[in-house]
Structures are given as C-alpha cells and as structure tokens.
Amino acid sequence: MLRRDGWKVRVLDNLEPQTHRHGCPSWVRPDHDFIRGDLRDRATIAAALADIDVVFHQAAYGGYMPEIAKYVEVNSLGTAQMLEVIREENLPLKKFIVASSQAVYSEGAATCPEHRLVFPPVRPVAQLRQGDWEVRCPICHAITTSAPTPENAPIGGETVYGLTKVDQEKLVLLWGKQIGIPTVALRYSCTYGPRQSIFNPYTGVIAIFCTRLLNDLPPVLYEDGEQTRDFSFVEDIARANLLAAETDALDGLPVNVGSGRGVSIREVAAQISDALGIQIAPEAKGEFRPGEMRHLTSDTGRIRAAGYQPQVDLASGIGRYLDWIGAQKDVREYFSEAAEILREKGIVHHVRSK
C-alpha cells in the first residue's frame, strides 16, 4: 500500500522462525530495501533508521507463552532503544507510529442494567474454574453485556504481552511529547489476512481455525466459544497506519483500530467452516486462559472522526485469506502440539470437574 502511494519503504524484520518457518518469505523481492536484523541490536536499529521520515513500528513478540524476559526485551527494551537511538543521533523523524493492541485493556467495557457503562476488571480465576464465564459489574456484581471500549478505558494489561504493549505505547507517546516528534499508538483489534503465518500456533485465531479444518480437525474453542472479538483485515490496518502518518488529528494519542463490531469466536469458526465447505463442529471442552478478556469490541469513534473507514468485512476478509491459504504448500497443523505445551506450562487451565 505504501509503495503504491509512492513511498520509499525500508523493512527491518528478524524473520522469527516461529512465524517464518521457511526463512525469508517469497514476497520480499531482491529490489526491496530489506534488513534482516533484530530490534534488540543497537547497531541494526541505527542502520535501519538512517534517512527515515516515518517509522511504523510493528515489531513485537506476541502470544501467551511464559517467556517473560523475552517479551520485555523485545517489546519494551527494543522500543526504548529505538527511541534512544533517534534522540542520540538527532534523526530528523517526522512521525513515529507504534502498533499497540487491544490487549492493553483488562476487560472490554460493559453495560450494567443499573450503572450503565462500566469498566470491569479481569475475571477472577476462581470464577473461571467454576465454568462461570460472565463479566460482572464492578459496583453491584450484576451480569453485564458487552459495550464498545473507548480509549479512555483503564489500561494495565493482564498478560505479559499486554503489559509490554502498555510499555510500548506509553514510552512512545511520552517520548514524543518530550522530544517534539509527533507519535501515534494504534491499538489494533484482532488482525488477520493473507500472509499471516500459517505456522504460528500461538497467535491468530482465524489462521489457527483454518489450518485445523484443512487438516480435518475441529477448531478448539476456549471457554464456551461465546466470547467476542473485533476483527480487522490486514489492509484496513495498513490504511489506519497511512492515515495516522498523514493526518495530525491523531498525534499524541492512543487510537483504537477495529471494525466496531463484536463477533463470537464460535461464529468465526462457523464462518470459516462454511467458506471452506468443511463441516466439523468446533470443540469446547471447558479450557480457559486466565487473564483473557471475555469481550472486546473497539469503540472506533476517534479514528473514524479522523476519516477512517474499514473497507473489508469479516466474510470477504475470510474469503481473501482462504484464497491465499489455497495457494500455499505445507498447510500443516501445529496447534495440537502447542495446545499440549500450553497445558503443561499452566497457560491453559481446565474447569474443575464437579
């Protein structure tokens, strides 16, 4: 999208093997200005940032694994070092955009019958062990319904990944104000689309469900599958980045990027199943991940007011992803092995049998 609009683009990527199982992907062509290197290396950062006007900082380590130091090192320290290099070298940057995430929220906003819009905390593990998935009002404990989450909802992060996303956006936004460089933190909803790794079993629910079904296995739903998420097609995420680069209306702010529509994970599984013509009922065996939010729909008022309009709905986005997967070789399924590891490491829990 950037190239099409006449930008000169340089890419820095470490080609993490969990995502890029077969090395450099075919869409990186020899005439691209591509640096294979790690964000944790200062000299690499300095080389990548030379002569750059706008940084779109997407690099991060993601997922639910218990590698606390790696998240902090890549996400928090990696970002901090970029900011230091820009300041030390006095680089004439025009804007710095950082990819944040809806994972910065503890739980999605909710509506209580009595207290209207409330911001519930993460659900207690003791409650989840009972197989009780409801989100309750923090004031009266009534069962709530999901509401769009605005940017001013409390942030904290209930997973190590979420916590490092809070670090990243706070570091970038406050540094920008100190140094006088415009910054934007884009809080992405669940992102999917062509080129999303079909090898990484730890992140990307749509990719995981596709590879499960294509291998004649049922999609696995955590909780009861009725938790909801907001999905963004990758091109819409790219559009949001371009908009943030070109407008000054979002400068200095955290900004939700999403469709504004919540879809249950069970519904996502059904849509993929229908699109593939593979009817295998999903499994929900009472497994859950502590710290995971029940519902998250982005309130997209802020970015829409700046001119953003997502263009690809979930059904056509899933279709586009399946077309792309259809052209890939080696569509294996890595989730079964990963699911076992997540259980062993205590990341995925099971409801207590009665």
Ligand SMILES: [Zn+2]
């Ligand atoms: Zn209430």
